[in-house]
Amino acid sequence: MPFLSSLATAIASPPFPAPEPVAALEALQAQLQAVVVGGRTAGSPWSTGLPALDAALGGGLPRGRITEIVGPLAVGKTALLRRVVTGVLHTGAWVAWIDATRTLAPAPWADVGERFVVIRLLDKKRAAWTADLLLRSGVFGLVVIDGAPPLSRVHGVRLAQLSREKDAACVVLEHVTPGEARFQPPRPAPCAYE
Numbered sequence: 697m698p699f700l701s702s703l704a705t706a707i708a709s710p711p712f713p714a715p716e717p718v719a720a721l722e723a724l725q726a727q728l729q730a731v732v733v734g735g736r737t738a739g740s741p742w743s744t745g746l747p748a749l750d751a752a753l754g755g756g757l758p759r760g761r762i763t764e765i766v767g768p769l770a771v772g773k774t775a776l777l778r779r780v781v782t783g784v785l786h787t788g789a790w791v792a793w794i795d796a797t798r799t800l801a802p803a804p805w806a807d808v809g810e811r812f813v814v815i816r817l818l819d820k821k822r823a824a825w826t827a828d829l830l831l832r833s834g835v836f837g838l839v840v841i842d843g844a845p846p847l848s849r850v851h852g853v854r855l856a857q858l859s860r861e862k863d864a865a866c867v868v869l870e871h872v873t874p875g876e877a878r879f880q881p882p883r884p885a886p887c888a889y890e
Contacts, residue, residue, distance in 0.1 A: 739863045742838060745779040756780075757867060759837075760860040762852060766870045773869055777840060778804065780867075785809045789837030792830045796820035797843030820844050824851040827866065831858035842869040 741756035750756045757763050757780060765773050781791050790811040793800065798816045805812065813836075815826055823844030828851075830839050839859075841847075847855065847868065859866045 742780055742865050743783050744776060745783060757865045759863050759865045762856050762859060762866045762868060764868045764870065766872060768874050769871050777867065777869065781808060781812060781838065784838045785811055787837070790835050791838045791840070792836045793840045793842060794823050794826050794844065795842050796823040800842065824855065827855055828858065831855065831862055831864055831866065834862045836864055838865045838867065840867045840869060843871060844868070
């Protein structure tokens with residue numbers, strides 16, 4: 697019987713203390729973060745040049761993520777991004793602007809610098825593919841997609857993954873007209889009944 701009592705004592709008090717749930721959870725979160733993000737930490741955000749907006753965004757436009765700027769025409773979305781582009785270029789990074797609607801006026805951007813590249817697409821449906829190529833190159837610190845159709849879930853996940861891997865910011869600029877539904881449900885296919 698002494699064997700059974702020592703076995704019961706060993707089970708009741710294991711030789712190694714059980715990890716605390718909080719410490720175990722934090723270790724698991726760290727392992728998960730290393731797998732999901734690839735062990736990389738994002739660089740400092742790109743400043744917008746507006747302290748109040750930077751504070752609201754946690755320092756500026758985040759790297760390693762997709763940021764969506766949506767609003768009606770002529771409210772300052774492009775002017776805001778021009779400030780961001782200028783700041784990014786001053787750090788020595790390159791910036792790509794995908795002008796899917798071919799409406800970006802070149803005059804205000806003429807003095808921005810040599811590391812600013814504007815891509816004007818013949819088919820705006822190719823904007824996500826173009827952004828994929830630009831982010832994969834690893835050259836650009838900021839890629840702006842202007843006026844493209846909404847990103848599909850697959851494209852959004854892919855661009856977010858590339859942004860994380862390359863420590864770049866990806867901004868989707870969308871212009872909406874007041875009163876227009878932003879997301880329109882798909883229309884059913886026409887059917888002919890006899």
